[in-house]
Amino acid sequence: MSFNVLNAVQRKARINLLNERKRLYNKALQQGLLTDEQAKVLKETLLELVKLNRIDRSDEDVLYFMYEYFSDNKNPENEQNLIPAGVDLDDAPKFHRELCDILNVVSNEEINKRIAWAAPRGHAKSAYLSNCFPLHQIVFGKRKYILVISETDGSAKKFIEWIALQLKFNKKLREDFGELLNPRKAMNDNQIYVFGKQHHRVFRLAGKVDVVITDSPLILSAIYKPDSLSDSFTKVVLEQHNALPSLNFFIERINPYNPKGRCQDEAGAREIDRKVREFLDTHAIPYTAIKGTPSKVDELADIIKSAVKGLE
Numbered sequence: 001m002s003f004n005v006l007n008a009v010q011r012k013a014r015i016n017l018l019n020e021r022k023r024l025y026n027k028a029l030q031q032g033l034l035t036d037e038q039a040k041v042l043k044e045t046l047l048e049l050v051k052l053n054r055i056d057r058s059d060e061d062v063l064y065f066m067y068e069y070f071s072d073n074k075n076p077e078n079e080q081n082l083i084p085a086g087v088d089l090d091d092a093p094k095f096h097r098e099l100c101d102i103l104n105v106v107s108n109e110e111i112n113k114r115i116a117w118a119a120p121r122g123h124a125k126s127a128y129l130s131n132c133f134p135l136h137q138i139v140f141g142k143r144k145y146i147l148v149i150s151e152t153d154g155s156a157k158k159f160i161e162w163i164a165l166q167l168k169f170n171k172k173l174r175e176d177f178g179e180l181l182n183p184r185k186a187m188n189d190n191q192i193y194v195f196g197k198q199h200h201r202v203f204r205l206a207g208k209v210d211v212v213i214t215d216s217p218l219i220l221s222a223i224y225k226p227d228s229l230s231d232s233f234t235k236v237v238l239e240q241h242n243a244l245p246s247l248n249f250f251i252e253r254i255n256p257y258n259p260k261g262r263c264q265d266e267a268g269a270r271e272i273d274r275k276v277r278e279f280l281d282t283h284a285i286p287y288t289a290i291k292g293t294p295s296k297v298d299e300l301a302d303i304i305k306s307a308v309k310g311l312e
Contacts (some may be wrong), residue, residue, distance in 0.1 A: 063100035130159040194220035248287035
């Protein structure tokens with residue numbers, strides 16, 4: 001029987017059911033009557049209970065949510081944690097406990113309550129108010145439209161970018177709450193937008209600078225093209241790519257693959273490498289293959305300088 005993990009009533013009912021199952025199976029274990037299959041179910045039950053209890057407490061406790069998903073101690077695999085190693089929930093300062101108590105009220109009781117919280121720099125106000133709390137409201141489906149306002153546009157964007165990174169790459173968060181933001185879905189489904197945006201970036205610089213360097217050339221839009229787009233899209237991409245002089249470099253992987261923060265495992269990344277090279281060969285797009293080592297930087301620079309001189 002399925003249930004909605006975000007529905008507090010259904011979640012608590014599931015927790016009660018699992019606790020009763022655990023009680024009965026533990027009793028059978030003590031009596032030596034637990035079968036191998038039941039032992040397997042008991043293990044799965046205990047794992048699910050840990051997860052559901054974690055989610056259930058997080059729903060009503062923003063401070064716990066912060067430490068559980070964004071601290072090095074409780075979520076060491078996450079690369080963008082806000083709380084460093086060696087700091088546990090019991091170490092949380094009174095300042096943060098008081099702030100989160102207020103946020104708990106805003107989250108669960110007085111959802112339209114207005115609060116003003118002032119403190120000197122370095123007190124992690126933004127970490128809770130602009131990073132943690134908006135993300136908490138998103139994963140529990142408590143608010144659909146959230147506006148982050150900061151001192152500057154750049155600061156506000158950084159908060160939003162951090163939230164997006166958590167939704168895309170925080171493994172523990174995604175395992176508990178599901179896929180709220182696919183790492184590549186938006187790009188794959190909206191290649192027309194990606195192509196137009198990248199084309200504009202190059203177009204506005206044409207004739208104004210000597211060189212435009214990018215790791216996201218126009219032709220990638222044709223390679224990432226979803227099946228919903230016809231071959232006419234590929235034709236447009238190639239026409240625009242060929243409209244400007246270009247140098248294309250295919251950087252061959254040398255170093256061990258690091259999957260952290262990536263959208264694919266090594267096999268998936270190498271499959272994309274294959275598709276890129278196949279596309280270049282199929283459409284007779286000239287490119288230079290160079291091994292991805294620091295020693296090749298000067299060689300790349302010399303090739304670019306030579307090409308620029310040839311255009312003068």
